[in-house]
Amino acid sequence: MTFGVGQLVAGLPLGGLSPSAAPLVVVGDAVVDRVPAPVEEFAIxxxxxxxxxxxxxxxxVLVVALAAAAGLLARRRLLLGVGVVGFLGAVGVLAALTRPDATALSPLPSALGAAAGAYTLTLLTRRLAPGGRADGPRRRAVLLGGVAAAGLAGGGAGRVLTGARSAEQSRAGVVLPAPAEAAAPVPVPAGADPxxxxxxxxxxxxxxxxxxxxxxxxxVVPDLRAQDWTLRLHGMVERELTLTFDDLLALPLVERWITLTCVxxxxxxxxxxxxxxxxYPLADLLARAGVREGADMLFATSNDGFTLSAPLAEATDGRDALLAVGMNGEPLPREHGFPVRMVVSGLYGFVSACKWVTDLEVTRFAExxxxxxxxxWAERAPVKTASRIDVPRSFATARAGRVPVxxxxxxQDRGISAVEVRVDGGEWLPAKVLPSVSEDTWCQWVFDWDAEPGGHVLEVRATDxxxxxxxxxxxxxxxxxxxxYDSVTVTVE
Incomplete structure (x- = not known):
């Protein structure tokens, strides 16, 4: 019941409320923000x-366990059970208040959910007690089933209300302009994708x-509508800028192939x-604002409070670095940053690829x-040269003779000049590097291996x-x- 009412309230079309204020979400976000780094790295x-x-x-599961404990305690002493429910509500309220995007109404779903839970527990305890109105197995089952159904209905209604004002509807109405330099999209290069x-x-x-x-x-993927999005560019700049989504679409946009890599x-x-x-190129946006001398970092903040620090030099040195609105000819999918995200070639995503970005501050790493x-994790994280074997898969079985690897x-930002493969620790042999659009993307490669019977280990390395x-x-x-080096083990028959 607590979750159902909390989800229902979070879905109400009131300013200051959003699906991210639901009790389970705010508590989960608080855990993510406070868990030790080694634990978070292990989870990933x-x-x-x-x-x-x-x-x-x-x-x-933990909340259900505590709710069960509250029920058992309430059978002995009602106040103890209600206290457990109140504790859960207090945790949700505190978590909501400490969110970066907290508003005055953010604690409301947790508070009302806890109140509904406490009321329900009190009602159940009194009616299920010997001599109560629900005394007896059948009546108990009916009452408990009705409470569970009400909780599920509340949660479902909350999701429906959320959907009625969701970013998905906003995304469906977005019409992306053609790139400023050409109406036709850049095709996959000839020779790629054999x-x-x-x-x-x-x-x-x-x-x-x-x-x-x-x-x-x-x-929970932020539910940010294009019409509600704004970006503030400030800090060590001559002119602070604020952009709406329509402002951004009216700028001369460019289209670029860029490969992203997670650290x-x-x-x-x-x-x-x-x-x-x-x-829109980040370098052009920063030029409009006028970066002051001494700045070396672009501090980006997401709608959900996540922050990253991108080296300013890499965002302005001529590489492909965009404030992106489109992905593969469509408006950005919600899970990939709709309505707007950052994309910077040659840097791992944790210092370059802020999704749902709403704030850019020009500042210093020292600040x-x-x-x-x-x-x-590192302050500056250029992508390392890397390569991977896709075919054959490790532990595959192949026939003797010519086997494609x-x-x-x-x-990224350097490009690949050569790829080599070796078998069983022998000499490195050149593979064919297939065409790519630019140094900011990956490339495919192929090596024809004269496979002999037995077990073999294949390794690959690239040169930038x-x-x-x-x-x-x-x-x-x-x-x-x-x-x-990536490697695979193959059996040849």
């Missing part, structure tokens, strides 16, 4: 993109929106994707620290366009990205 490593569902499920290899597992050059990885701290990506991992982004840097390699080879040093993702 162990559960990947399911880490948020695991956290919410764990909190729900059909037989893609069919057997080679990663496509373009990553679809539904297939693009999602790693962030948001337990949590292990060697051979799939937290990397390549998409066609539409947006401020962001979410992940406060937890011990293929995968992807990336070194500056001539620097990928390092063999095995390093974990913390604090600035993993490194080492």
């Amino acid at each position: 490593s162990a559960f990947g993109t399911a880490d948020k569902a695991v956290l919410l499920g764990t909190i729900a 059909a037989p290899l893609v069919a057997t597992g080679l990663t496509p050059y373009a990553t679809g929106n539904h297939d693009f990885y999602r790693i962030d701290t948001a337990l 949590s990506n292990e060697v051979g991992g799939d937290y990397v994707g390549n998409a066609r982004w539409l947006g 401020k620290t962001a979410y992940w840097t406060e937890r011990g 293929a995968g992807v390699a990336w070194a 366009a500056t001539g620097a080879p990928q390092t063999a040093d095995v390093v974990a993702p913390v604090p600035d990205g993993a490194s080492g």
Whole structure:
């Protein structure tokens, strides 16, 4: 009942309320903000993109356990049971008040949910007591079932109310303008995406929106409508700027292929994707504001309070760095930052890819620290040169003879000049590097292997366009990205 009423209240169309104020969400966000960094890193490593569902499920189980304890206590002494429910409500209220986007109404869902829970517990305790109106197995079952149904109905109604004013409706009404320099989108380069290899597992050059990885701290995707979005650019600038979504769409937008990589990506991992982004160059936006001498950091804040610190030099040195509104020809999906996000080539996402961005402050690294840097991750995190084997998969079985080996390699902002493969620790042999749009995207590569019977280990390494080879040093993702050679074990018959 507490959750149902809390969700219902959070969904009411009142200014200052949002789905993120629901009790389960505010408590979950408070846990994420306060959990020690090693625990958070373990969760990402162990559960990947399911880490948020695991956290919410764990909190729900704990709350149910406490609710059961409240029921048992209430049978002996009603005040003790109500006290447990009140404690749960107080935790939710405190968590709501400490959210970065807290308003005067943010504690209301938790407070009213706890009040409904306390009232329900009191009602149940009195009616289920010997001699009460619900004394007897059948009446008890009917009463308990009715309470459960009411709670579920409240939660469902809250979701319906939320949907009626959701970002999805706003997104459906967005019409993106054509890029300023050309109406036609940049195509996938000729020679990329060899059909037989893609069919057997080679990663496509373009990553679809539904297939693009999602790693962030948001337990619930922010429900931010385009018409409500504004961006404030301030700090060490000559002219503070405020942009609406319509203001942004009216600027000369550009379209760029950019590969993004998450710093949590292990060697051979799939937290990397390549998409066609539409947006306004950050360098042009900063030039309009006039950056003052001495600034070296762009401190970005998301609608849900997440912060990141991007090196100012990398956002203005001519590389592809955008305030993006579109992804693969569509408005940004909600889970990827609708209505607006940052995209900066060559930097890991935790210092460059702020989703749902609403505030940009030009400042100094010496003055401020962001979410992940406060937890011990690097201040500046250029993407390391990396490569991955997609085909054949590890532990696959192949027939002797010519076997294609293929995968992807990336070194954003530098580009890939060579990819090599070796078998069983032998000499490095050149692979064919397939075409890519620019140095800001990954490339596909293919190697024809004359496979002989037996068990074999294949390894891959890439060299970036500056001539620097990928390092063999095995390093974990913390604090600035993993490194080492990806490898697969194959049996040839």
